[in-house]
Amino acid sequence: MLGQASATALRKQMDKLTIPKPAAKMTGRRKTARWIRPELLAEIAYRAWTDDGKLRHASFKGLREDADEASIFALG
Structure with a gap:
């Protein structure tokens, strides 16, 4: 299980990788999705x-x- 400190650290890493659209072709629900560069x-x-x-x-x-x-x- 991911603890609060680990979740916060992961979120900070992911926030730095935000991009406006998916890096690969995607189907399915996208309305609330946030995209990041696939580096992790x-x-x-x-x-x-x-x-x-x-x-x-x-x-x-x-x-x-x-x-x-x-x-x-x-x-x-």
């Missing part, structure tokens, strides 16, 4: 992938600073 690498735990390519029961575990972008990929 996160570790996400999840139960499964849905048939339409979404994560089921996803939870944020933290940012990864030690990961090489080439080693980041989706399983499934």
